[in-house]
Amino acid sequence: MSGSTAASNISPEIVAQHGLTADEFARAVRILGRTPNLTELGIFSVMWSEHCSYKSSRKWLRRLPTAGPRVICGPGENAGVVDIGDGQAAIFKIESHNHPSFIEPYQGAATGVGGILRDVFTMGARPIANLNALRFGSPDHPKTRRLVAGVVAGIGGYGNCVGVPTVGGECNFHPSYNGNILVNAMTVGVADAKRIFYSAAAGPGNPVIYVGAKTGRDGIHGATMASAEFNEDADAKRPTVQVGDPFTEKLLIEACLELMAGDAIVAIQDMGAAGLTSSSVEMAGKGGLGIELDLDRVPVREERMTPYEIMLSESQERMLMILKPGSEDQARRIFEKWELDFAIIGRVTETGKLILRMHGDVAADMPVGPLVTEAPLYDRPWTKTPRRAELRPEDVPAVDPMSALKKLLACPDLASKRWIWEQYDHLVMGHTVQRPGGDAAVVRLPGKRKALALVTDCTPRYCVADPGRGGAQAVAETWRNLTAVGATPIAITDNMNFGNPERPEIMGQFVGCIEGMREACLALDYPVVSGNVSLYNETNGKGILPTPVIGGVGLIDDAAKSVTLAFKRPGEAILLVGETRGHLGSSLYLREIAGREDGAPPPVDLGAERRNGDAVRIEILAGRVSACHDVSDGGLLVALAEMAMAGGVGASAAAPAGVPAHAFWFGEDQGRYVLTTSDPEAMTARLGVAGVPARRLGTTGGDSLTVEGADAISTAELRRINEAWLPAYMAAP
Amino acid sequence: MQAAIIIFPGSNREQDVFDALTRTSGKPPLKVWHRDSELPKADLLVIPGGFSYGDYLRCGAMAAHSPIMRAVKERAQRGTPVLGICNGFQILTEAGLLPGVLLTNKTLKFHCKNVNLRVETSQSIFTCRYEAGQVIEAPVAHHDGNYFADKKTLDRLEDQGLVAFRYCTPAGEVNEEGNANGSARNIAGIFNESKTVLGLMPHPEDATDPLLGKTDGQALFAGLVGALS
Numbered sequence: 018m019s020g021s022t023a024a025s026n027i028s029p030e031i032v033a034q035h036g037l038t039a040d041e042f043a044r045a046v047r048i049l050g051r052t053p054n055l056t057e058l059g060i061f062s063v064m065w066s067e068h069c070s071y072k073s074s075r076k077w078l079r080r081l082p083t084a085g086p087r088v089i090c091g092p093g094e095n096a097g098v099v100d101i102g103d104g105q106a107a108i109f110k111i112e113s114h115n116h117p118s119f120i121e122p123y124q125g126a127a128t129g130v131g132g133i134l135r136d137v138f139t140m141g142a143r144p145i146a147n148l149n150a151l152r153f154g155s156p157d158h159p160k161t162r163r164l165v166a167g168v169v170a171g172i173g174g175y176g177n178c179v180g181v182p183t184v185g186g187e188c189n190f191h192p193s194y195n196g197n198i199l200v201n202a203m204t205v206g207v208a209d210a211k212r213i214f215y216s217a218a219a220g221p222g223n224p225v226i227y228v229g230a231k232t233g234r235d236g237i238h239g240a241t242m243a244s245a246e247f248n249e250d251a252d253a254k255r256p257t258v259q260v261g262d263p264f265t266e267k268l269l270i271e272a273c274l275e276l277m278a279g280d281a282i283v284a285i286q287d288m289g290a291a292g293l294t295s296s297s298v299e300m301a302g303k304g305g306l307g308i309e310l311d312l313d314r315v316p317v318r319e320e321r322m323t324p325y326e327i328m329l330s331e332s333q334e335r336m337l338m339i340l341k342p343g344s345e346d347q348a349r350r351i352f353e354k355w356e357l358d359f360a361i362i363g364r365v366t367e368t369g370k371l372i373l374r375m376h377g378d379v380a381a382d383m384p385v386g387p388l389v390t391e392a393p394l395y396d397r398p399w400t401k402t403p404r405r406a407e408l409r410p411e412d413v414p415a416v417d418p419m420s421a422l423k424k425l426l427a428c429p430d431l432a433s434k435r436w437i438w439e440q441y442d443h444l445v446m447g448h449t450v451q452r453p454g455g456d457a458a459v460v461r462l463p464g465k466r467k468a469l470a471l472v473t474d475c476t477p478r479y480c481v482a483d484p485g486r487g488g489a490q491a492v493a494e495t496w497r498n499l500t501a502v503g504a505t506p507i508a509i510t511d512n513m514n515f516g517n518p519e520r521p522e523i524m525g526q527f528v529g530c531i532e533g534m535r536e537a538c539l540a541l542d543y544p545v546v547s548g549n550v551s552l553y554n555e556t557n558g559k560g561i562l563p564t565p566v567i568g569g570v571g572l573i574d575d576a577a578k579s580v581t582l583a584f585k586r587p588g589e590a591i592l593l594v595g596e597t598r599g600h601l602g603s604s605l606y607l608r609e610i611a612g613r614e615d616g617a618p619p620p621v622d623l624g625a626e627r628r629n630g631d632a633v634r635i636e637i638l639a640g641r642v643s644a645c646h647d648v649s650d651g652g653l654l655v656a657l658a659e660m661a662m663a664g665g666v667g668a669s670a671a672a673p674a675g676v677p678a679h680a681f682w683f684g685e686d687q688g689r690y691v692l693t694t695s696d697p698e699a700m701t702a703r704l705g706v707a708g709v710p711a712r713r714l715g716t717t718g719g720d721s722l723t724v725e726g727a728d729a730i731s732t733a734e735l736r737r738i739n740e741a742w743l744p745a746y747m748a749a750p
Numbered sequence: 751m752q753a754a755i756i757i758f759p760g761s762n763r764e765q766d767v768f769d770a771l772t773r774t775s776g777k778p779p780l781k782v783w784h785r786d787s788e789l790p791k792a793d794l795l796v797i798p799g800g801f802s803y804g805d806y807l808r809c810g811a812m813a814a815h816s817p818i819m820r821a822v823k824e825r826a827q828r829g830t831p832v833l834g835i836c837n838g839f840q841i842l843t844e845a846g847l848l849p850g851v852l853l854t855n856k857t858l859k860f861h862c863k864n865v866n867l868r869v870e871t872s873q874s875i876f877t878c879r880y881e882a883g884q885v886i887e888a889p890v891a892h893h894d895g896n897y898f899a900d901k902k903t904l905d906r907l908e909d910q911g912l913v914a915f916r917y918c919t920p921a922g923e924v925n926e927e928g929n930a931n932g933s934a935r936n937i938a939g940i941f942n943e944s945k946t947v948l949g950l951m952p953h954p955e956d957a958t959d960p961l962l963g964k965t966d967g968q969a970l971f972a973g974l975v976g977a978l979s
Contacts, residue, residue, distance in 0.1 A: 173860050178801040180762025264804025442862045442891040447766035
């Protein structure tokens with residue numbers, strides 16, 4: 018018989034290879050009322066993969082605050098949308114490409130950038146900035162150097178070619194990432210707030226259009242691969258990694274934006290994970306409609322591709338659109354101008370079904386609604402992460418502050434990442450006001466005085482020690498970073514990177530981090546508008562540190578009012594804002610100097626966080642602050658050294674009585690800023706009125722950083738130490 | 751002055767130079783799409799930075815054979831000034847409007863950073879607002895900016911005063927330390943024989959806005975506007 022929807026031989030082994038459990042398969046059979054064929058099984062498999070269905074995380078993601086006065090569109094669309102005034106919207110999202118990047122670092126990272134760019138311009142925005150957050154294994158691990166080189170080259174290779182500046186990011190090293198690196202990419206775009214494009218299909222009979230690159234056999238089952246643990250065979254999964262073509266992406270951006278300037282588009286969605294399957298099913302599902310596709314019309318670059326392969330391919334740089342009838346020719350002319358494929362491959366129907374035809378056969382016939390709404394939802398068992406003891410300063414050995422500083426500035430996590438960000442074009446488009454290396458990047462909006470401040474951050478060592486504190490701290494630190502440049506934080510996007518959720522302790526980390534993030538988002542009026550979950554970051558049963566990366570976006574009315582962390586001139590007062598108790602638990606000092614990773618992380622007082630930040634921002638916007646830096650990894654002395662190195666201006670400072678010197682200089686108490694001013698008395702008084710503690714730390718000047726009771730170090734020497742590690746590491750054979 | 755910017759698929763710094771020219775001349779440049787075989791009337795032709803045609807072949811090689819480049823060559827031969835920046839410089843060498851070739855950086859990596867440049871001559875429409883020997887700062891952002899030509903060509907460029915800019919240290923020393931990418935004799939930009947065509951790897955257009963940092967590139971555009979208006 019010719020109808021290929023007829024039951025084929027679907028053995029339990031084939032079901033297992035598709036990552037479906039027996040229960041999930043039974044559910045699929047019930048939905049169809051028969052056994053699925055291989056194509057249908059493939060579609061169930063990717064739609065119900067962790068990557069596409071969020072089946073382990075959905076229950077908890079709902080806890081996150083997603084509403085706010087500036088939110089135009091929260092999670093659920095391709096990206097989040099916030100109002101930035103003047104009729105403009107910022108559209109942004111962060112997404113992981115962890116598993117592919119470990120298997121094939123250059124292409125994995127490159128296509129991660131390509132995918133997140135598409136999520137943003139799909140909604141009508143011109144991308145104006147890229148950021149990333151990277152985690153690698155121990156520098157001593159044999160794979161680390163090659164992975165760093167490949168990932169950085171891949172991010173640069175793609176972002177540089179499409180001409181979107183890569184303005185910020187972070188990069189840390191820890192043995193827990195030896196077998197599972199993290200590559201999280203974020204894109205920020207700007208659109209007319211009245212012209213946002215969504216993905217819900219509408220209008221039965223409307224044509225379904227395929228544009229962009231051709232479909233090949235690359236990336237088949239990438240979403241399923243990204244939803245499983247690795248074992249020794251990780252390298253054998255290379256064929257599931259897609260190959261990127263940034264040139265085609267650049268053309269696709271220009272063609273889509275040109276078409277979007279008119280009114281031809283009803284709905285549009287990029288073909289990301291699970292390619293044509295997820296884009297068609299999600300568009301139809303959101304519109305409560307059906308969709309019919311003629312797979313013979315899909316532009317392919319390989320011969321004899323099967324329906325299964327076409328539907329599951331993750332070939333890059335492709336989009337699916339639903340157009341208003343009669344606008345096909347106008348759209349075709351635009352895509353032909355940009356030399357991109359354009360094919361009418363189907364139509365929207367009222368049937369509520371996904372019907373695929375090829376070679377005159379029906380290749381799949383399945384109801385769209387249940388495929389989306391009846392996706393498995395798991396309430397995975399979880400156990401609360403045990404509390405760790407709070408450390409007192411006297412529990413941690415004290416060493417000479419300047420020798421500790423030197424060691425910290427050279428450690429992989431604090432060493433300058435210039436080697437990385439100089440490989441990214443961070444200037445193209447001509448609006449980068451603050452370049453990488455500061456607290457947050459500042460990117461002016463084309464044709465405006467105002468600017469967006471952008472940052473990514475997470476402190477996984479806090480998250481593993483206390484997920485609640487760690488989750489709150491990650492959110493708070495991005496809020497503080499944005500504040501430190503003078504911006505008002507608006508909203509975040511989150512990238513939840515965790516181990517195997519089927520283990521209760523991992524699920525407990527996830528739940529704890531979400532609760533901490535929730536508290537911080539609520540306290541700081543800083544909602545989540547988009548995000549991504551990456552689970553199963555685990556190899557042979559060993560998970561990564563819980564890493565909920567936060568991408569923060571803030572707004573500053575006048576880019577010229579933003580401040581940098583660099584000391585500007587000698588003779589200015591250095592103020593420390595916020596309270597210092599000398600919290601050394603889970604600090605970098607503890608790890609790098611004492612060789613320990615124990616103790617509770619610093620508590621996050623969200624009330625103080627907000628008070629301190631709001632007061633600092635007022636001072637910055639009033640033009641009374643010449644330099645500002647948040648105090649985070651490594652503590653106060655590291656912050657001072659970073660300000661001195663950036664400005665090439667030294668400083669002298671002294672620790673007060675009451676807190677042991679090593680705890681004062683290296684404690685990682687939260688909610689703190691260092692700033693410089695010419696009128697410290699008046700500023701301290703104003704901050705005091707706002708209930709914000711501030712104390713004079715010292716004075717800028719000279720060529721050296723000098724701390725009372727220790728040797729001075731020249732700013733040139735500090736720079737040499739801080740800049741040396743990464744280039745030397747990467748140059749080693 | 752009316753400038754025209756030639757845009758190839760994959761150009762990506764056209765807006766940067768568009769903004770710099772508009773700010774300086776008060777007149778927005780025309781944008782010319784690569785498939786146009788007719789060039790509009792213009793006082794200056796600009797080939798901007800980017801990755802024309804993806805630069806999957808040698809950088810600039812595809813663009814150099816684009817129909818519009820025939821028209822650009824004709825205009826250049828009749829004396830219309832042409833400015834090629836970064837990928838534009840690569841295209842001009844591939845098109846034979848400038849000698850030499852841009853190889854991969856000696857580090858084999860893409861570099862985006864500010865560099866120091868020594869202005870070699872003020873005797874051109876491009877550099878007339880600088881002093882010979884002046885040290886300026888401007889960003890580079892390229893993977894293949896390592897200028898190479900045979901000794902005879904290099905000697906000829908030097909003898910005829912056709913080297914426009916050289917990479918140097920902040921103090922203006924032209925040496926290995928100041929060489930951003932391994933270029934022969936630290937060459938960052940060159941003229942054609944009539945000094946009406948300039949190709950350079952650094953981005954003067956990204957050093958024209960005080961909000962973004964140094965504005966040492968402004969004099970190049972101001973000089974052009976002064977000379978061609």
